[in-house]
Amino acid sequence: MAGNTFGHLFRISTFGESHGEAIGVIVDGCPAQLPIDLDFIQSELDKRRPGQSKITTQRKESDTVQILSGIFEGKSTGTPIALLIPNEDHRSKDYEHNKTVYRPSHADYTYDAKYGIRDHRGGGRSSARETAARVAAGAIAKLLLKHYGINIFAHVSAVGTINAPNLQPLTAEELLAQREENIVRCADPATAREMIEFIDQIRKDGDTVGGKISCVIQNCPPGLGEPVFDKLHAELGKAMLSINAVHGFEYGSGFSGSEMRGSEHNDIFLTNGDQGPKTLTNFSGGIQGGISNGMDISFTVAFKPVATIMHNQQTVNAAGEAAEIKGKGRHDPCVVPRAVVIVEAMAALVLADQLLRHRASQL
Numbered sequence: 001m002a003g004n005t006f007g008h009l010f011r012i013s014t015f016g017e018s019h020g021e022a023i024g025v026i027v028d029g030c031p032a033q034l035p036i037d038l039d040f041i042q043s044e045l046d047k048r049r050p051g052q053s054k055i056t057t058q059r060k061e062s063d064t065v066q067i068l069s070g071i072f073e074g075k076s077t078g079t080p081i082a083l084l085i086p087n088e089d090h091r092s093k094d095y096e097h098n099k100t101v102y103r104p105s106h107a108d109y110t111y112d113a114k115y116g117i118r119d120h121r122g123g124g125r126s127s128a129r130e131t132a133a134r135v136a137a138g139a140i141a142k143l144l145l146k147h148y149g150i151n152i153f154a155h156v157s158a159v160g161t162i163n164a165p166n167l168q169p170l171t172a173e174e175l176l177a178q179r180e181e182n183i184v185r186c187a188d189p190a191t192a193r194e195m196i197e198f199i200d201q202i203r204k205d206g207d208t209v210g211g212k213i214s215c216v217i218q219n220c221p222p223g224l225g226e227p228v229f230d231k232l233h234a235e236l237g238k239a240m241l242s243i244n245a246v247h248g249f250e251y252g253s254g255f256s257g258s259e260m261r262g263s264e265h266n267d268i269f270l271t272n273g274d275q276g277p278k279t280l281t282n283f284s285g286g287i288q289g290g291i292s293n294g295m296d297i298s299f300t301v302a303f304k305p306v307a308t309i310m311h312n313q314q315t316v317n318a319a320g321e322a323a324e325i326k327g328k329g330r331h332d333p334c335v336v337p338r339a340v341v342i343v344e345a346m347a348a349l350v351l352a353d354q355l356l357r358h359r360a361s362q363l
Ligand SMILES: Cc1cc2nc3c(=O)[nH]c(=O)nc-3n(C[C@H](O)[C@H](O)[C@H](O)COP(=O)(O)O)c2cc1C
Pocket: 057, 105, 106, 107, 126, 127, 128, 131, 243, 244, 245, 246, 306, 307, 308, 330, 331, 332, 333, 335, 338, 339
């Protein structure tokens, strides 16, 4: 079904439900002979894994990835790569009440409206558990991008109204080291401490809070992206908005650009030897006309406070009658700490696809 696939030349299809046997992904179009480091794929999954700290859902999954096909003697063979992640810790009794009663702002009602049948256990296919499959596939895309020297780095830039300062002078390596020092995955240590304390309080209140993730793609060559519909920022926007609970996407100057004058906003070109021009500022976010210009690609993704809260709420049931519901089970009070690697994975999948498409654009 088309709704479960993503990408054109570097393509993925994911499958599985949160409380089924397993989730997984088939990656099609990965060029042959790419060295595939299984430990790297696993380390990416470990960053998304539920149960990783006190500020995430307490469901305990090892998210151990199994490779079923497409890799031989440590390299891709050019055939479909199938990856499987068994589910180990589902607790479906927490969802009994959810069989007929709709959780406000989750996907229970809309799945019923669309299909007339729904695996209510853990939200089934609508659960963010599906994003483990994307992270596994994204790790392969990252390995392809690494081969071309392209790096992707994301971190938590806001939780509620707590915002991280601009960390621009730091290199991606420095930011990554600082991000991995704390459980919220914000690269600024002082802000990280404040965010962790706040999420912990929200958790104790049985509530949830939203946040933002900012991402930068470095060393992307100019020329990636298609000129009309599949513009690079349109592809990134679609990829980000396809992640559960994402409500906003902006690149470069984003919404704040609408408050500026052209004389402030234009990115002045500078000579740069035989490297192709650079720009003095980067309000374009590294993309002009839907095509990368060689500067850093930067964007921010906004996540809502997720639906399941431990409070009594008014709702309706499948028969259309008034009902009450209170969240049960193990949930994320704030999803951004685990979503950092999902954002990076989706960005990597877009870039890998555009890289392959770019190779068909000139003689
Ligand atoms: C990493 C991650 C973890 C999530 N964890 C939860 C959760 O524990 N409880 C919940 O109600 N929603 C959670 N969500 C959000 C739901 O999956 C999402 O809200 C649901 O599929 C409805 O889709 P929508 O919010 O995009 O409309 C999570 C999302 C992400 C990205």
